[in-house]
Amino acid sequence: MRFPLTRTEALARLTEFLPLAGRAYAARRNHDGGPDGRATTSLLSPAIRRRLVSEAEVAAAAVAAHGFGGAEKFVQEVCWRTYWVGWLQQRPEIWARWQADVVRMEAMLAEDGKWQRRYHQAMAGQTGIDCFDAWVAELQETGWLHNHVRMSFASIWCFTLRLPWQLGAAFFYRHLLDACPASNTLGWRWVVGLQTAGKTYLARADLIRDLSGGRFQVAAPLAREAAPWPTDIIPPPIPPAPVQHADPALRTGLFITSEDVSLETLPLPASPVALAATSGIGGAPAPLKRRVADAMLADGVDRAAHRLGLAPERLDEADAVEAMRAWAARHRLAQIITADAPVGPVKDRLDVLAPVLAGDGVRLVRLRRAWDDVAWPQAKKGFFPFKAAIPKLLALPPAALA
Ligand SMILES: Cc1cc2nc3c(=O)[nH]c(=O)nc-3n(C[C@H](O)[C@H](O)[C@H](O)COP(=O)(O)OP(=O)(O)OC[C@H]3O[C@@H](n4cnc5c(N)ncnc54)[C@H](O)[C@@H]3O)c2cc1C
Incomplete structure (x- = not known):
């Protein structure tokens, strides 16, 4: 497996990648050798997504290896994820709107044969655009695409194939091992100019040829223009809910979700007497995404069971x-x-x-990592004002709760 499935593997990947997290990353990160080529980026996104390793650990390791100046670009990219999560956290309506749009648009497909054909050709990788068709296969076979590829893919989907971004985001969400409500939805919105008003991303054949090391010809014409998607109303930010605190005197159970499979690495505020997780991840993910998420969850459950000396239980996901x-x-x-x-x-x-x-008289206490608690409220506007909070984030101990 190209991607770490356990915390041990994720930490080993981080260690292996660290020599490249400095100037080499800044210089080469946009190049993509494809699924068989040498990676220019960490390939840690599925692990970070489910917190086999945390953003705090990854950023701290990079700074320890290269100093802040040397690791700045890599740390900034890690913080893009934090920023997107914090931004969406304060505008949950954008997530709800996307979900509703997908249902509505899929229903509309049934009534428009031409649109339906284009949509299915795109998802089958039969568009005749060599890079796009190869990326569809790569996404389905490996569950991952390079960042620059994701940008070009989304741009071709929206501006060359003239398909709605919402359905492209749904296609990614189904397959990506790192599928994240924030990074995915907002990444697609950014490409069509909904995040940075009026600024779209236009895929360019020469750049794709160059960054893919000449693997693609890109002979089929790509859109020459990327007109911004009609703007939507971005709701004003709602401050994140206040942090909750556990009562150490209460009889406590620990519940692990696929959102953070390493809670046991933090100093828990109460001593659990029982440990549980759901039987698997819900939704309708592609089989590979489900297998990977389930493996990460199983690893988290095993580690917590070992650390706490408790027999884990798996709770029926369906009920x-x-x-x-x-x-x-x-x-x-x-x-x-x-x-x-x-x-x-x-x-x-x-x-x-x-x-x-x-x-039933049972408190559900959601523990927030200090990294999130400090970062999320800063994600009110664009990434550039958010960047000012990065030194504060780096000063936090990686294993800190809010
Ligand atoms: C349309 C689109 C959809 C995307 N959907 C997702 C998604 O669902 N989940 C996801 O984790 N990322 C998403 N990204 C961001 C980015 O493409 C991936 O995080 C990155 O390719 C992961 O590769 P890596 O782990 O080798 O990254 P590295 O370059 O090694 O970066 C280290 C970590 O920083 C974070 N990161 C890096 N670049 C970005 C970025 N541009 N935005 C947000 N976080 C970043 C990731 O957690 C990554 O693991 C999307 C980007 C686009 C343009």
């Missing part, structure tokens, strides 16, 4: 609320601690769970 209530009752829990989940499906589930558990 998560009742399974959780029964688990809490079996262990006479008064409090369940779990990782805070940013906007996305896990947060939606925790939001449903919390009041039901409260009705």
Whole structure:
């Protein structure tokens, strides 16, 4: 497997990549040798997405290896993820809108044969655009694409194939091992000019040829213009919910989700007497994405079980609320601690769970990493003002809770 599935493997990948995280990264990061070529970037995104390793650990390791100046570009890229997550956290409506758009647009497809054909040709990698068709195969076979490829892919999808960005984002979300509600949705919105008003990304054949080391001819014509998508209204930021604190005196269970599989590496504020995770990740991901996420979750559960000396239980994913209530009752829990989940499906589930558990007299406490707590409120505007918070983030101990 090209991507780490366990924390041990992720830390080993980080160590192996560190010599390249300095000036080499700044110079070469946009080059993509393809699935068989030598990687110019860390390939850590699936691991970071589920927190096999955290942004704090990755950034601290890069700065330790190269100093802040040498690692600046790499650290900034890590912080792009934090920024997108913080930005969406304060505008959950953008996530809800995208989900509704996908349902609406898929229904509309049934009524427009021409559009439907173009959409299916794109997802089958049968557009006749050599790079695009190869990237579709790479995405489906490996669950990953290089950042510059993602930008070009999204641009060709929207401006050359004239397909809606929402459906492209859904295609990525289904397959990407690192699929992240924030980085994916906002990455696509950025390409069509919805994040930076009026600024779109136009894929260029010469750049694709160059950055792919000449693997692609890009003979088929690409769009010459990238007119911004009609602007939508971006809601004003809602400040992130306040941090919750666990009561160390309460009988506590630890619940691990696929959002953060390394909670046990942090100093827990209460000693758990029971440990659980769901039986798997929900939704309708591609089989490879599901297998990888399940493997990472299993690794997190094993590590927590070992560290806490508890026998883990897996709760039925299909009936998560009742399974959780029964688990809490079996262990006479008064409090369940779990990782805070940013906007996305896990947060939606925790939001449903919390009041039901409260009705049973059980507190659901979402622990937030200090990195998120400091960063999210800074993501009110663009990335450039956000960058000012990076030194503060780097000063935090990587294993800190808010
Ligand atoms: C349309 C589009 C969709 C995207 N969807 C996702 C997604 O669902 N999940 C995701 O993690 N990233 C997404 N990205 C960002 C980026 O492409 C990947 O994070 C990056 O390719 C991961 O490769 P790497 O781990 O080798 O990154 P490296 O270059 O080694 O960077 C280290 C880490 O920094 C973060 N990072 C790097 N670049 C970016 C970036 N531009 N935006 C956000 N975070 C970044 C990732 O966590 C990455 O692992 C998307 C970008 C675009 C343009």
